[in-house]
Amino acid sequence: xxxLLKRWxxxxxxxxxxxxxxxFFGTSGNLSIKVSNEPLHFLxxxxxxxxxxxxxxDFLLVDKNGKQVESTSLKPSAETLxxxxxxxxxxAGCSLHIHTVDNNVISELYGDAGEIVFKSQEIIKAFGIxxxxxxxxxxxxxxxxxxxxxxxxxxxxxxxxxxxxxxxNHGITVWGKTAFDAKKHLEAWEFLFSYHLKLLSVKNVxxxxxxxxx
Amino acid sequence: xxxLLKRWxxxxxxxxxxxxxxxFFGTSGNLSIKVSNEPLHFLxxxxxxxxxxxxxxDFLLVDKNGKQVESTSLKPSAETLxxxxxxxxxxAGCSLHIHTVDNNVISELYGDAGEIVFKSQEIIKAFGIxxxxxxxxxxxxxxxxxxxxxxxxxxxxxxxxxxxxxxxNHGITVWGKTAFDAKKHLEAWEFLFSYHLKLLSVKNVxxxxxxxxx
Amino acid sequence: xxxLLKRWxxxxxxxxxxxxxxxFFGTSGNLSIKVSNEPLHFLxxxxxxxxxxxxxxDFLLVDKNGKQVESTSLKPSAETLxxxxxxxxxxAGCSLHIHTVDNNVISELYGDAGEIVFKSQEIIKAFGIxxxxxxxxxxxxxxxxxxxxxxxxxxxxxxxxxxxxxxxNHGITVWGKTAFDAKKHLEAWEFLFSYHLKLLSVKNVxxxxxxxxx
Amino acid sequence: xxxLLKRWxxxxxxxxxxxxxxxFFGTSGNLSIKVSNEPLHFLxxxxxxxxxxxxxxDFLLVDKNGKQVESTSLKPSAETLxxxxxxxxxxAGCSLHIHTVDNNVISELYGDAGEIVFKSQEIIKAFGIxxxxxxxxxxxxxxxxxxxxxxxxxxxxxxxxxxxxxxxNHGITVWGKTAFDAKKHLEAWEFLFSYHLKLLSVKNVxxxxxxxxx
Numbered sequence: 001x002x003x004l005l006k007r008w009x010x011x012x013x014x015x016x017x018x019x020x021x022x023x024f025f026g027t028s029g030n031l032s033i034k035v036s037n038e039p040l041h042f043l044x045x046x047x048x049x050x051x052x053x054x055x056x057x058d059f060l061l062v063d064k065n066g067k068q069v070e071s072t073s074l075k076p077s078a079e080t081l082x083x084x085x086x087x088x089x090x091x092a093g094c095s096l097h098i099h100t101v102d103n104n105v106i107s108e109l110y111g112d113a114g115e116i117v118f119k120s121q122e123i124i125k126a127f128g129i130x131x132x133x134x135x136x137x138x139x140x141x142x143x144x145x146x147x148x149x150x151x152x153x154x155x156x157x158x159x160x161x162x163x164x165x166x167x168x169n170h171g172i173t174v175w176g177k178t179a180f181d182a183k184k185h186l187e188a189w190e191f192l193f194s195y196h197l198k199l200l201s202v203k204n205v206x207x208x209x210x211x212x213x214x
Numbered sequence: 215x216x217x218l219l220k221r222w223x224x225x226x227x228x229x230x231x232x233x234x235x236x237x238f239f240g241t242s243g244n245l246s247i248k249v250s251n252e253p254l255h256f257l258x259x260x261x262x263x264x265x266x267x268x269x270x271x272d273f274l275l276v277d278k279n280g281k282q283v284e285s286t287s288l289k290p291s292a293e294t295l296x297x298x299x300x301x302x303x304x305x306a307g308c309s310l311h312i313h314t315v316d317n318n319v320i321s322e323l324y325g326d327a328g329e330i331v332f333k334s335q336e337i338i339k340a341f342g343i344x345x346x347x348x349x350x351x352x353x354x355x356x357x358x359x360x361x362x363x364x365x366x367x368x369x370x371x372x373x374x375x376x377x378x379x380x381x382x383n384h385g386i387t388v389w390g391k392t393a394f395d396a397k398k399h400l401e402a403w404e405f406l407f408s409y410h411l412k413l414l415s416v417k418n419v420x421x422x423x424x425x426x427x428x
Numbered sequence: 429x430x431x432l433l434k435r436w437x438x439x440x441x442x443x444x445x446x447x448x449x450x451x452f453f454g455t456s457g458n459l460s461i462k463v464s465n466e467p468l469h470f471l472x473x474x475x476x477x478x479x480x481x482x483x484x485x486d487f488l489l490v491d492k493n494g495k496q497v498e499s500t501s502l503k504p505s506a507e508t509l510x511x512x513x514x515x516x517x518x519x520a521g522c523s524l525h526i527h528t529v530d531n532n533v534i535s536e537l538y539g540d541a542g543e544i545v546f547k548s549q550e551i552i553k554a555f556g557i558x559x560x561x562x563x564x565x566x567x568x569x570x571x572x573x574x575x576x577x578x579x580x581x582x583x584x585x586x587x588x589x590x591x592x593x594x595x596x597n598h599g600i601t602v603w604g605k606t607a608f609d610a611k612k613h614l615e616a617w618e619f620l621f622s623y624h625l626k627l628l629s630v631k632n633v634x635x636x637x638x639x640x641x642x
Numbered sequence: 643x644x645x646l647l648k649r650w651x652x653x654x655x656x657x658x659x660x661x662x663x664x665x666f667f668g669t670s671g672n673l674s675i676k677v678s679n680e681p682l683h684f685l686x687x688x689x690x691x692x693x694x695x696x697x698x699x700d701f702l703l704v705d706k707n708g709k710q711v712e713s714t715s716l717k718p719s720a721e722t723l724x725x726x727x728x729x730x731x732x733x734a735g736c737s738l739h740i741h742t743v744d745n746n747v748i749s750e751l752y753g754d755a756g757e758i759v760f761k762s763q764e765i766i767k768a769f770g771i772x773x774x775x776x777x778x779x780x781x782x783x784x785x786x787x788x789x790x791x792x793x794x795x796x797x798x799x800x801x802x803x804x805x806x807x808x809x810x811n812h813g814i815t816v817w818g819k820t821a822f823d824a825k826k827h828l829e830a831w832e833f834l835f836s837y838h839l840k841l842l843s844v845k846n847v848x849x850x851x852x853x854x855x856x
Contacts, residue, residue, distance in 0.1 A: 017694065021664070022235070026340030026402035050394065052231065099337060101408045108413060122785055122812035123741060126668035132787035143336055145346035170336035180692065188668035194743045199750060200416040201629070202842040236449070240554030240616035264608065266445065313551060315622045322627060357550055359560035384550035414630040415843070450663070454768030454830035478822065480659065527765060529836045536841060571764055573774035598764035628844040 004043075004061070007033045010179045011043055011059060011094070015051055017183070018098060024051035029098040029171065030077035031059075033179055034087055040064040044083055047075040064088055081151035086175045091161045094179040096186050099171035102193040107140050111168040115139050118192045126188035127162075138189065140166040164189055218257075218275070221247045224393045225257055225273060225308070229265055231397070232312060238265035243312040243385065244291040245273075247393055248301055254278040258297055261289040278302055295365035296387060305375045306389040308396040313385035316407040321354050325382040329353050332406050340402035341376075352403065354380040378403055432471075432489070435461045438607045439471055439487060439522070443479055445611070446526060452479035457526040457599065458505035459487075461607055462515055468492040472511055475503040492516055509579035510601060519589045520603040522610040527599035530621040535568050539596040543567050546620050554616035555590075566617065568594040592617055646685075646703070649675045652821045653685055653701060653736070657693055659825070660740060666693035671740040671813065672719035673701075675821055676729055682706040686725050689717040706730055723793035724815060733803045734817040736824040741813035744835040749782050753810040757781050760834045768830035769804075780831065782808040806831055 011033040023029060030045035043059040044066075045051070051058075061069040064087065066080040077083075079097060086095045110116040118124065119135040127136055139157050144150040150167070157165045162181060164174040172189060176182035225247040237243060244259035257273040258280075259265070265272075275283040278301065280294040291297075293311060300309045324330040332338065333349040341350055353371050358364040364381070371379045376395060378388040386403060390396035439461040451457060458473035471487040472494075473479070479486075489497040492515065494508040505511075507525060514523045538544040546552065547563040555564055567585050572578040578595070585593045590609060592602040600617060604610035653675040665671060672687035685701040686708075687693070693700075703711040706729065708722040719725075721739060728737045752758040760766065761777040769778055781799050786792040792809070799807045804823060806816040814831060818824035 025405045026337055026398050028337055028340065028402075028405075050398075099405070101405065101412050104335070104409050105412045105416070109416065120785070120811055121746070122809070123668055123670055126670065130787060134787075143334075145344060145348075167336070169334055184668050184692075188670075191667045191670075191741070191743065195746050197412065197416055198743050198747045198839065202747070202751065202839055239619045240551055240612050242551055242554065242616075242619075264612075313619070315619065315626050318549070318623050319626045319630070323630065357548075359558060359562075381550070383548055411626065411630055453833045454765055454826050456765055456768065456830075456833075478826075527833070529833065529840050532763070532837050533840045533844070537844065571762070573772060573776075595764070597762055625840065625844055 004035050007035050007043055008059060012054060014094075014096065014179050014183050015045075015058065016054060018096070018186075019052045023098045023100055025099065027051065029096075030079050030083070031094075031096050032080075032083040032086075033094045034092070035061065040087055041069055042083065042087055044080050045077045047077050078147055079150075081147050082154050082173060085151055085155045085158050086173075089155065089158045090163075090175070091177065092163075092175040092182075093177050094182040095173060095175040096182050097171060097173040098186070100190060100193075102190065102197055103166060103172045104169050105197060106193045107166045107168045107170070111140050111142075113140070116166075116196075118196070121192060121195070123188050123191050123195075126184055136192075138164050138166050138172075140168055143168045143170040218249050221249050221257055222273060226268060228308075228310065228393050228397050229259075229272065230268060232310070232400075233266045237312045237314055239313065241265065243310075244293050244297070245308075245310050246294075246297040246300075247308045248306070249275065254301055255283055256297065256301055258294050259291045261291050292361055293364075295361050296368050299365055299369045299372050300387075300389045303369065303372045304377075304389070305391070306377075306396075307391050308393040309387060309389040310396050310400050311385060311387040312400070314404060314407075316404065316411055317380060317386045318383050319411060320407045321380045321382045321384070325354050325356075327354070330380075330410075332410070335406060335409070337402050337405050337409075340398055350406075352378050352380050352386075354382055357382045357384040432463050435463050435471055436487060440482060442522075442524065442607050442611050443473075443486065444482060446524070446614075447480045451526045451528055453527065455479065457524075458507050458511070459522075459524050460508075460511040460514075461522045462520070463489065468515055469497055470511065470515055472508050473505045475505050506575055507578075509575050510582050513579055513583045513586050514601075514603045517583065517586045518591075518603070519605065520591075520610075521605050522607040523601060523603040524610050524614050525599060525601040526614070528618060528621075530618065530625055531594060531600045532597050533625060534621045535594045535596045535598070539568050539570075541568070544594075544624075546624070549620060549623070551616050551619050551623075554612055564620075566592050566594050566600075568596055571596045571598040646677050649677050649685055650701060654696060656736075656738065656821050656825050657687075657700065658696060660738070660828075661694045665740045665742055667741065669693065671738075672721055672725070673736075673738050674722075674725040674728075675736045676734070677703065682729055683711055684725065684729055686722050687719045689719050720789055721792075723789050724796050727793055727797045727800050728815075728817045731797065731800045732805075732817070733819070734805075734824075735819050736821040737815060737817040738824050738828050739813060739815040740828070742832060742835075744832065744839055745808060745814045746811050747839060748835045749808045749810045749812070753782050753784075755782070758808075758838075760838070763834060763837070765830050765833050765837075768826055778834075780806050780808050780814075782810055785810045785812040 027048055032042050032044040034042045041061055044062055046057055046060055060074045062076050066084050083095050086092050115137050117137040120133050124134050124136050141153050162176040166172050174182050174186040176185055241262055246256050246258040248256045255275055258276055260274055274288045276290050280298050297309050300306050329351050331351040334347050338348050338350050355367050376390040380386050388396050388400045390399055455476055460470050460472040462470045469489055472490055474488055488502045490504050494512050511523050514520050543565050545565040548561050552562050552564050569581050590604040594600050602610050602614040604613055669690055674684050674686040676684045683703055686704055688699055688702055702716045704718050708726050725737050728734050757779050759779040762775050766776050766778050783795050804818040808814050816824050816828040818827055
């Protein structure tokens with residue numbers, strides 16, 4: 001099987017799984033996977049497709065500048081510029097961008113602070129961090145409607161082969177060495193976000209009641 | 215494939231997807247898709263069917279007055295009058311009406327205000343609006359039990375080929391040029407509703423605690 | 429197809445749908461469907477099975493006293509007594525008993541009041557009530573661990589061919605003329621419960637903030 | 643079918659069901675099932691696999707010391723030590739460890755108390771306890787990053803053939819005589835956790851409003 005087909009199938013599988021969780025509402029979100037280093041080519045979501053469907057127009061091959069490698073009527077996702085940052089600045093192999101209710105709420109609650117820090121959560125081991133009381137943080141950046149401005153702001157946080165950035169009221173972008181890694185990290189982040197919101201939703205109740213009589 | 219069959223399949227596919235999200239609890243909700251302009255014919259949900267099932271009685275063809283085009287024992291949905299408004303007043307091609315817990319709660323919270331406004335949410339781009347800090351609003355109308363009264367009230371907000379109305383404690387109706395567009399908008403609205411409720415559920419906690427020690 | 433097989437399949441289909449919603453956690457819940465009036469025979473869940481699986485031991489045929497009609501190693505659900513009340517006192521054709529987090533929370537919040545009343549909800553039409561501002565209420569009874577005592581308490585509320593009772597911290601029992609009706613009502617009740625809890629979770633937030641700045 | 647294959651399939655089936663609920667986010671969680679008593683051999687999750695996939699590398703056979711029985715490139719889960727405690731100290735046949743948002747939140751809320759107690763919940767019958775107003779409690783232990791320390795702490799609570807322990811911000815471990823029992827108990831615990839959190843999220847609202855006008 002060619003490298004291209006192999007990567008296509010890998011990305012299609014990730015897309016299907018995330019779609020089944022309804023993580024692409026309103027055709028939001030986009031995904032990419034690197035196919036070759038020299039020249040730098042990667043597959044990226046076509047613009048405006050319903051990601052719950054599986055078609056042979058779901059992705060298209062682009063180069064390091066986000067230009068189509070072959071002539072096609074498909075348009076790469078408007079946010080291909082962010083994926084370019086990932087592949088041009090690191091050795092990452094896959095990048096996933098999704099909107100969830102929980103990552104949007106977290107980005108709004110902590111947007112002014114510019115980041116959110118998690119500690120003492122076992123799921124942090126998913127990031128390859130095994131110390132007790134380990135901390136992990138994710139930056140939250142301003143959501144420029146202008147994509148080049150957004151990509152520029154985003155690029156300041158793209159330094160290593162794995163990483164993640166929250167865009168305020170826009171969603172998360174996670175990248176990793178492989179599709180497996182990127183998805184693993186994505187799930188871990190979403191778990192942390194959901195955990196945090198659930199805890200917030202009950203914590204003040206607990207403090208204002210002397211005794212919980214359940 | 216005939217236009218009728220093509221549209222039937224398109225609507226059946228949307229129905230299946232929404233049903234899988236449990237958006238038709240208690241046989242609530244109804245869907246329609248335009249088949250022809252001259253004469254104006256559209257497929258609309260049969261009354262009282264379990265929308266989790268896929269049968270050849272799921273929809274029936276009606277004209278601009280909501281009358282069956284062919285003799286059948288099936289009855290069009292009681293709310294066909296609302297779909298008629300959409301096709302008679304605009305060039306929309308599809309209209310979706312569903313009840314969700316979240317759209318009902320939003321309609322109750324903001325029903326007295328008559329609308330809810332969202333801004334600075336990336337998902338607003340799903341409506342084709344790309345400006346920074348764009349706003350989008352949805353009217354919330356009174357839920358007349360009498361369907362002709364409801365359809366009349368509803369019609370005041372049916373002006374363009376795409377649009378949406380919340381009916382208080384009754385659900386949302388979304389229409390668009392195609393089934394694809396209508397579903398995309400529906401998902402974007404539901405995302406906004408869920409986002410807003412999640413934010414409300416944690417926001418005051420944050421304000422009443424000097425420090426969140428999580 | 430025999431009446432027995434027909435009803436078996438009907439009940440199996442309902443079971444599968446409810447199981448897919450995880451409405452039978454910890455082997456909780458039980459279902460029944462009437463097969464004949466003279467003599468009164470109905471199919472009821474076997475005791476202690478995993479309801480996510482589909483086997484030919486899922487149900488067994490019992491008579492009006494809950495005794496097996498044919499010799500079998502299967503045991504009818506411990507709560508068969510409640511199903512007997514339904515078939516002995518009404519002309520219902522199907523009875524469904526499930527535990528959900530939301531119906532348990534509702535039953536705890538309003539258990540002391542002995543009932544909960546809903547009004548001005550469109551989904552009430554699922555119960556065949558079409559008046560504007562219609563009300564619907566469901567009694568909440570004490571959860572006797574002793575099943576005959578529970579069945580006795582339950583029987584006071586079994587008067588019509590369709591109905592529903594909440595058992596405190598135990599779940600809902602819904603019955604109707606057909607499996608279709610019982611499931612429709614079950615979904616409508618669960619929608620109302622979830623709606624009410626979601627509204628409660630955000631309502632005081634709204635009241636303590638002069639302005640919601642979204 | 644060999645005992646090994648039979649147990650493999652049993653565990654694979656449980657894994658698939660739990661994976662479908664997204665209970666293995668970020669490759670978290672691990673499962674085991676006993677294959678033989680003399681010598682003590684059990685199947686346990688391989689380290690770092692995506693548990694949504696079904697492969698013939700999902701589990702591997704280890705002995706009472708957690709050592710591979712046959713030469714393989716696979717590594718047993720880092721938390722195999724906890725499963726060893728279960729099989730070395732009791733006659734349990736299956737042990738399940740999963741992270742959910744709700745069990746993590748419960749473990750954080752009640753971690754300082756060292757346990758959480760539930761009573762008057764019908765679902766408690768899933769644990770084989772049939773008394774009225776029965777109580778059930780689960781210990782919450784400190785989450786040592788060092789697995790031998792964690793296994794040692796865990797072992798203090800492993801006394802009977804069925805049981806469960808919450809590890810703070812780490813998840814639940816449930817064991818039982820069979821895979822069926824372990825899964826049944828796991829579901830019952832998760833139901834109790836979700837119930838409790840939902841109740842907390844609305845309870846103070848109810849107390850601070852004289853009248854709920856819904």
